[in-house]
Amino acid sequence: INGGTFDQITILLNGVNISNPQTGHNASDFPVALADIDHIEVLEGAASRIFGTSAFNGAINIVTRKAQNDGVAALVEGGSFGSFATQGRLQSSFTTGKWTHAYSASGGYKRSDGGTENSDFEKGQAFGQVNLSCDQRFDINAQVGYAQQSYGANTFYSAKFDNQYERTTKFFTALQGETRCGALNFRPSVYWNRSQDRFELIRGSEEAVPYNYHRTDVFGLSLNSWFDSPLGRTAFGAEFRNEDIISGNLGEPLNTPVHIHGTERDYKYGLNRSNLSFHLEHNILLRQFTLSAGFIAFKNTWNEMPFTLYPGVDASVRLGDHWKIYASYNSSLRMPSFTELYYSVGGHKADKYLKPEELRALEGGVKFYSAALLVQASIYHHHSRNLIDWVLDPTAEEPIWQSVNFTKVNTIGTEISARLDLEHLFRLPQSYLSVAYSYNDQDKADEHQLESQSKLEYLRHKLVGTLQLTPIDHWSFLVNYRMQKRTGTYLTVDGVTKPYHTYDLVDARLTWSQPTYSIYAQANNIFSRNYVDYGNVEQPSAWIVVGARLHINL
Numbered sequence: 093i094n095g096g097t098f099d100q101i102t103i104l105l106n107g108v109n110i111s112n113p114q115t116g117h118n119a120s121d122f123p124v125a126l127a128d129i130d131h132i133e134v135l136e137g138a139a140s141r142i143f144g145t146s147a148f149n150g151a152i153n154i155v156t157r158k159a160q161n162d163g164v165a166a167l168v169e170g171g172s173f174g175s176f177a178t179q180g181r182l183q184s185s186f187t188t189g190k191w192t193h194a195y196s197a198s199g200g201y202k203r204s205d206g207g208t209e210n211s212d213f214e215k216g217q218a219f220g221q222v223n224l225s226c227d228q229r230f231d232i233n234a235q236v237g238y239a240q241q242s243y244g245a246n247t248f249y250s251a252k253f254d255n256q257y258e259r260t261t262k263f264f265t266a267l268q269g270e271t272r273c274g275a276l277n278f279r280p281s282v283y284w285n286r287s288q289d290r291f292e293l294i295r296g297s298e299e300a301v302p303y304n305y306h307r308t309d310v311f312g313l314s315l316n317s318w319f320d321s322p323l324g325r326t327a328f329g330a331e332f333r334n335e336d337i338i339s340g341n342l343g344e345p346l347n348t349p350v351h352i353h354g355t356e357r358d359y360k361y362g363l364n365r366s367n368l369s370f371h372l373e374h375n376i377l378l379r380q381f382t383l384s385a386g387f388i389a390f391k392n393t394w395n396e397m398p399f400t401l402y403p404g405v406d407a408s409v410r411l412g413d414h415w416k417i418y419a420s421y422n423s424s425l426r427m428p429s430f431t432e433l434y435y436s437v438g439g440h441k442a443d444k445y446l447k448p449e450e451l452r453a454l455e456g457g458v459k460f461y462s463a464a465l466l467v468q469a470s471i472y473h474h475h476s477r478n479l480i481d482w483v484l485d486p487t488a489e490e491p492i493w494q495s496v497n498f499t500k501v502n503t504i505g506t507e508i509s510a511r512l513d514l515e516h517l518f519r520l521p522q523s524y525l526s527v528a529y530s531y532n533d534q535d536k537a538d539e540h541q542l543e544s545q546s547k548l549e550y551l552r553h554k555l556v557g558t559l560q561l562t563p564i565d566h567w568s569f570l571v572n573y574r575m576q577k578r579t580g581t582y583l584t585v586d587g588v589t590k591p592y593h594t595y596d597l598v599d600a601r602l603t604w605s606q607p608t609y610s611i612y613a614q615a616n617n618i619f620s621r622n623y624v625d626y627g628n629v630e631q632p633s634a635w636i637v638v639g640a641r642l643h644i645n646l
Contacts, residue, residue, distance in 0.1 A: 099480075100148035100426055100449070106156055106235060108266045108283045111146045113335040114308045114342070115431040118287065121262045122154060123217045123237030125200040127165045127181040130157040137472065138424035138453040141371055141388040141404045148426035148451055156235075158223050159183035159194040162646040167200075169639025173632065174205035177639070194223040206244060207632020210255055210295070213243035230271035237264045244295065246629045252439060254585050257295035261288045275319045285310040304437070305352050305359065306339040308430070324376040327386075331369050338362040342434040363430060365394035380410045392427055397448070400425070419456040425449060432480050432495045440482070440493045447478040447497050464516040467509070474503040486589055505532040514561070522568065526558045534579075549580035549592065549626070566606065572599045582628045595623035613638045 099116035102109055105124065112118050133153040135142070143151040167179040179200035186193050197220045206212040217239040224232040238261070245256035266283035291304040316329035337343055338350050338359035349358035373386025387403040404422035411417065426449040435442045457470030478497040485491055509528035514520045532552055557573040575596040581589050601614040613636070620633035 097149075099429055099432075100146075100150075102143045102147035102151040104143065104151060104153040105237075105264070106233065106266070106268070107153060108235075108264075108268070108281060109143070109146065109312065109333070110262075110264055110285055112262075112285070112287050112308060113310065113427070113429055114287065114289065114306055114337060115429050118260050118262075118289065121239050121241065121260055121287070123239035123262060123264055124154060124156060124219045125179040125181065125198045125217060127167060127179050128156045128196070128198050128219055128221075130155050137420070137455055138404070138422035138451050138474075141373065141386050141402060141422065141424075146426055148424050148449060156219075156221060157183075157196065158221075159185040159196045161185050164642075164644050164646065166642045167639060169637050171637030172635045173207045175203070175635070175637060177202040190227040192223075192225040194221075196221050207635055208246065208630050210244035210246045210257075211629075211632070213241060215239070215241035215243075230269065233266075233268040235264075235266050238262070245291075249291075249293075252585070253293050255295045257292040259290045262286070275321075277318050279316045281312075281314050283310075283312045302340070302357075304340050305355070305357065306337060306342060306430075307359065308335070308337045310335050324374060326372075326374045328372045329370070331367070333367040334364070335366070336362070336364045337430050339430070339434075341437055342430045361434070363394075363434070365392060365427075367392050367427070381408070383407045390425065392448075394427070395448075414460055414462055416459045416461075417457070418459075420454070422453050422455075424451045424453070426480075428480055428495075432482075435495075440495075442495045446480055446495060449479050450477045451475070464513045466511045469506070469508045471506045472504070474501075474505070476501045476503065484583070486583070502535045503532055505530065507531075521562050523561045524558075525560075526556075528556045530554045549578055549582070551576055552579050553577040553594070566604055568603045568605065570601045570603075573597070574599075576625075578625070582624060584628055590624075592624065595621050595625075597621055597623075608644050609640060609642045611638075611640045 097116065098119045101116070101119070103111050103119050103122065105122055110122060112121070133155065135147075135151045135153070137150055138148065162184045163182075165181040167177070169178075170176045177200070179198065181196065181198035183194075183196040185195070197218075199216075199218045201216045203214040204212060217237065219237040220235065222232075222234045240261045242259040243257070245258050246254060249256055263286045264283070266281060268279070268281040270277070270279045272278070285308075287308045289304075289306040289308075292298070293301040293304075310333065312331065312333040314329060314331035316327065318325055318327035338346065339361050340352075340357065340359060341361060343361035343363035346360055346362050349360050351358050367390065369388050369390045371386060371388040373384060376383040383406070385403075385405040387401050389399050389401050391397060391399045402423040402425060404420070406418070406420040406422075408416055408418035428446040428448065431442070433442055433444045433446060452475045453472060455470055455472035457468065460467040476498075477500055479501050480495060480497060482493040482495055484493045507528070507530045509526065511524055511526040514523035514525060530551070530553075532550055534550065554576040555574070558570065560568065560570045562568045573596065575594065577594040578592040581591050583589055597616075598618045599614070599616045600618060601612060603610055603612040616635045617632065618634055622633075623631055625631055
């Protein structure tokens with residue numbers, strides 16, 4: 093998002109932060125199946141005053157389905173490289189007196205031998221949700237999830253070792269409420285995330301290189317409130333978030349080691365830090381004009397930083413019935429991950445005195461919308477301080493990756509998108525054509541031929557086109573085209589420095605649908621392009637999958 097990395101994006105599940113402070117690499121470990129997801133909200137740009145400190149460059153909120161009736165859903169698919177997946181979901185909804193009940197539970201399993209060397213994976217997840225509503229006076233939402241995955245990591249973490257392996261588990265639970273007292277609305281929430289990680293530098297060979305074990309616990313408590321008045325809507329709130337890790341190599345020495353379950357080893361290191369934040373925002377919503385202004389005041393115990401203010405303002409003006417222009421200024425920060433602070437093994441040297449990343453972002457844009465066409469264009473300028481990255485000097489006698497702060501990095505970017513509704517123009521149901529292009533340019537030079545893992549190896553060009561057609565009853569066809577160019581270079585297993593090349597991909601999907609079931613076939617990378625997207629991991633060739641979905645209302 094806006095040229096950011098996985099560490100700079102907040103991942104939320106129904107508004108609850110499930111990001112892992114150990115590392116952003118495990119951001120996709122969310123415990124929900126595809127059948128659980130109602131929609132996904134993407135907020136681009138600095139969003140700390142809305143979603144907290146890890147929303148440095150934006151946020152992704154996964155919103156799950158709330159049961160509306162009694163039903164069952166299932167999926168099964170299989171295809172190339174020994175891939176197989178199955179999912180199931182049960183839901184029920186009913187009313188007793190003033191109470192409305194909604195329950196759902198799901199589970200899934202997915203595996204593959206992998207499309208390249210040492211890229212096999214296996215993943216399972218389970219998720220349950222309870223929604224209770226009392227006469228529209230207050231709501232309660234409880235959710236619990238578990239995910240486990242293991243996968244060959246190829247050379248993702250180090251080009252020197254091509255047989256890496258990782259196994260992660262994630263447990264998540266949250267309780268949210270919403271009620272009203274007079275003009276005031278309250279939305280409290282409490283949550284707990286536990287993540288466990290076992291990393292094998294040489295797969296299956298702990299005698300050669302001991303495995304890395306980590307256990308991270310995150311506890312959060314928040315209260316958001318708002319009220320409406322003739323002057324608009326005012327929102328305010330506070331959040332406390334405690335992040336704790338015990339590890340085989342991350343953190344400071346523990347006073348008392350903690351045994352690692354299922355092994356003969358102990359966690360000997362750890363770190364605990366707490367975030368405390370307060371936010372205030374006021375929104376003016378008029379027919380032709382909207383204005384939102386506010387700030388977040390943030391304090392972290394790890395580096396004894398004082399309360400620091402990060403303000404922001406968004407404004408938009410409607411010009412007639414089809415045009416809108418908008419502008420914004422926002423600021424954000426991101427605390428270093430535990431890995432960036434303490435990972436000093438396997439050719440890496442971390443710096444525990446890293447400073448938090450900070451961002452000041454300006455953005456302006458225009459939108460045109462009609463019944464058949466939506467066009468958007470925006471330009472933004474990001475002024476970043478203390479960006480964190482791993483860098484390597486290949487000319488050094490013994491090159492190692494070091495975590496560092498870049499003093500200043502300025503980014504200028506633009507995004508242009510258009511969507512044409514073919515259903516409105518040609519009476520083709522659920523048919524559309526969309527095109528989007530983004531461009532980023534940074535003024536931070538790659539000094540002294542430094543290799544960078546992410547910040548200097550950003551996406552400069554990205555073009556995406558999608559066409560979905562439903563030419564005849566029950567049949568739909570979707571084709572997606574993607575072209576992208578990443579700046580910088582990467583290090584191969586042989587120690588050779590290579591530049592990232594431009595590549596393009598074509599994916600397609602054909603679906604035959606009936607009211608209670610559908611059958612589909614999809615192909616990714618149809619033309620089997622050979623490419624490297626990030627780091628030095630070669631991506632798979634054409635990947636074909638066929639499957640079926642079932643959905644029955646009981």
